[in-house]
Amino acid sequence: MEQYTNNSPSDSDNDIDLEMLDDPCCNPNKPVEITFEEITSAAYKIRSGISYTPCIRSHMSRLTGMDIYLKKDFLQQTGSFKERGARYVLLQLTEEQKRNGVIAASLGNHAQAVSYHGYLLGVPVTVVMPIVAPIMKIQKCREYNANVVMEGRNMAEAKRVAYKLAKERGLFYINGYDNPQTIAGQGTIGLEIMEQVDDIDAVVVPTGGGGLLAGVAVAVKTLNPSIKIIGVESERCASYSKAMEESQPIHTDIEGTLADGLAVPQVGYNAWRTSRSLIDRMVVVKEEWIAVAILRFIENEKCVVEGAGACGLAAILAGHLDDFKGKRIVLILSGGNIDTTILGRCLERGLAADGRLVKCKITVSDRPGGISELCKFIGSIGVSIKDIIHERAWVTSDVFSVEVKVVCETRDYNHTVELRDMLHSKYKKVRFDNIPMIELGPPLNSF
The missing domain is CATH 3.40.50.1100 (Rossmann fold)
Structure with a gap:
């Protein structure tokens, strides 16, 4: 691995290095609009080295009230759609x-x-x-x-x-994401989707620099202008939404996100020129919903999808696409490359956001059997205790009491509510650190 030092140019350096930093294929003064013909040419030329990935009906269709199809492009050799353009x-x-x-x-x-x-x-x-x-x-x-x-x-x-x-x-x-040939290559996903699924109402596209969105929009809209093209991005890297507000690509500050594949600070000029008139809606989702979506894919579809690829389902779970109830939607699962350490964190956060992993503090008697009685009480309704710790020094009002912190795993949101109500009925001091989805939206146990 090579380590290259450039001393990270400052703002003053940028004025000197503008010519050096120009990408000849992405000229902001002469943006290129990608055509349908270029996409079909790309499809023919790359077909021998690219997998024709499946687009199958999701098990979550019945649970969400939508007819959902999943374009599984994370099944490419390197785990993402990027192979097409490359x-x-x-x-x-x-x-x-x-x-x-x-x-x-x-x-x-x-x-x-x-x-x-x-x-x-x-x-x-x-x-x-x-x-x-x-x-x-x-x-x-x-x-x-x-x-x-x-x-x-x-x-x-x-x-x-x-x-x-x-x-x-x-x-x-x-x-x-902005080389014209890259965009044309990514657009081949749209051609495949149109071959694989009939009577589509909408295609939901994870959006970062805009290349995938632009390519898919051209391919799909050319073949059927009535199909809605919906872009989705994380609230922590919403560069396309910012471009829509300013009517042009503009630098956007980005933060750490589960959808690291979408963390592009500025939409590409060619991608913007190509896609801006073809997009029907742009949706921004919270990180909590991305975590839940990753969890849903593992539990219901038996597939591991990275944050970027899970954004489409996150938009559905968050209620942003409720107007498509009863209609047919295709979600592009753009990638499956997620670090195992990050995956572990995502699953835990997904369980917490889903109301199935909760942390609470209960003040109980410090006499023999007090904590044991609490554990039996929690276990009596089938709740699993994942971690427990007790503290005496900070319970100043009663020397015969102890505060117990408990991390519990429940079956679903309703099970968590049952646990909360049961503890309140028996103990005077009970505090839950996270009863989720009250601010985020409706409980997810219905999914």
């Missing part, structure tokens, strides 16, 4: 560009896609990944013989490094 760009390179090699900046999925298909096609690949990139994705790039450069606190800084290296070393820079 392969198409690599196939379109000149022989000289192939010899010199390519470079990309990415948090992981695009880097893996370029690394893998560069390996298959014999094109040298360098990827610049910010220091916050998931460990699993970094390791995968190394396995595909890519030269991995770890630099930058975020994607914006990683892109600066990649642009500079591209100029210094004569490498072709591949934008992961």
